[in-house]
Amino acid sequence: MTTAPIARPEVTAPGRWEFPTPTTTRLANGLTVHMYDVPGQYVVAARLIVPLSVRWEPREKEGVISLLSRLLDEGTEQHTTEEFTELLERRGIALGAGLSDGGLHVDLDVPARNLPAALELMCAAIATPSFPEKQVGRLVRTRLAEIEQERASAPHRAAKELAATYFDASERASRPTAGTIETVKGLTRADVADFHRAHIGPTHATLVLAGDFGDTDVSALVADAFGAWAPLPRPVEPEPRPALRAPDAVRIVLVDRPGSVQSEITVAGPGPDRHVEPAWAAYPVLGFVVGGSPNARVDAVLREEKGYTYGMRASFRPRRAGGLFVTAGSVRTEVTADALTLLLGILDDARAGFSQAECRDGVDFIRNTAPGRYATADAVAEEAAALVLDGLDLDFTTTNLDRMAALTPEDLTQAYGRFVTGEWTIIVVGDATAYADQLGTLGRGQVTVVAN
Known part of the structure; x- marks a missing residue:
């Protein structure tokens, strides 16, 4: 006895989703x-x-x-x-x-x-x-x-040195x-x-x-x-402004930890806040495409091809005004110079543009996982609170996802190049004596060694 093959169901595109309205x-x-x-x-x-x-x-x-x-x-x-x-x-x-x-x-x-x-x-x-x-x-x-x-x-020490x-x-x-x-x-x-x-x-x-x-x-x-909490008269906070970047920020700082078997690498440059025009929508997608998953450009080379790291992540980190683009992760000490060279090449080369497949994958991941990310009460409250602190409208999340759906590879390329100019602040926490001379030949600014 034979049975007729079962027809595969058609998979339709997910419908539009909206963040709740309060x-x-x-x-x-x-x-x-x-x-x-x-x-x-x-x-x-x-x-x-x-x-x-x-x-x-x-x-x-x-x-x-x-x-x-x-x-x-x-x-x-x-x-x-x-x-x-x-x-x-x-x-x-x-x-x-x-x-x-x-x-x-x-x-x-x-x-x-x-x-x-x-x-x-x-x-x-x-x-x-x-x-x-x-x-x-x-x-x-x-x-x-x-x-x-x-x-x-090491990650905390790198973050402190990056800020300084x-x-x-x-x-x-x-x-x-x-x-x-x-x-x-x-x-x-x-x-x-x-x-x-x-x-x-x-x-x-x-x-x-x-x-x-x-x-x-x-x-x-x-x-x-x-209701009984007494009002407190105080001046309204002045309009937030981006913090000034140091005049000598474009350089390499090595935080020396003699004998360390790993190096914590942090590469940072300017980024936008969520008020950026024409829209913030491109920047979460860019973070995902460049360094937001094991399939992203950074890990495709440093993890999958070279085996230098368990994973490095890149993201745009908005502040109340202004922001940063940061890529960070750890590698084995003996490959520090090579890993940093490859990483900087990947980040710089991305200014040449992004493919249609990368654009689609990044947009689909962020938009289609949004209902799951905001399925719980605490996630909704956290997002709404963040919007309030950033001075954004409460429909920002929905509007941003809608704008994301219309992104093109050209939009991503333009948004990336607007802030990522290759003027990097580089922090490496590890055994500086193992690679200080090699990093000095990269042409990425002065190399400074500081104590841990």
């Missing part, structure tokens, strides 16, 4: 609230964003905002450290805070049934933190130990966001409390919530929790 309200104290109803997501994600710039820190107290963020879950005027921790644990609340280029963010994830209590604790953490003296001292010591730990990590080399010494961006040993060791509770009193308030803040709210009146819950 319901937006504004409290009397100035707090803006964006609410995203995400069906089936019963763990609600909340992100509270307060625009801040580390440029506002006094030079001798750099790191005070980072320390402040780490202290927000260490107790409030209403609860001791232990009581606050117990309340979070009892309700299944994950609460934390951090600092990005655009400002301070407080992150909360909680089962939907416990959202009222969670919002009250979130407000207490940001509005009335107690900054216990004991915890201030502990976290200062933690940051000092962290600095030493970062020094021992790439940006002009007058720029705050040239120094660690969380502060240095010299600035952190003298920080006190009074420093943190004074900064909080002067800069943290609801007037310019935004709360983003995402999850399955069911029949819950989330607007009422937010008003109950945050």
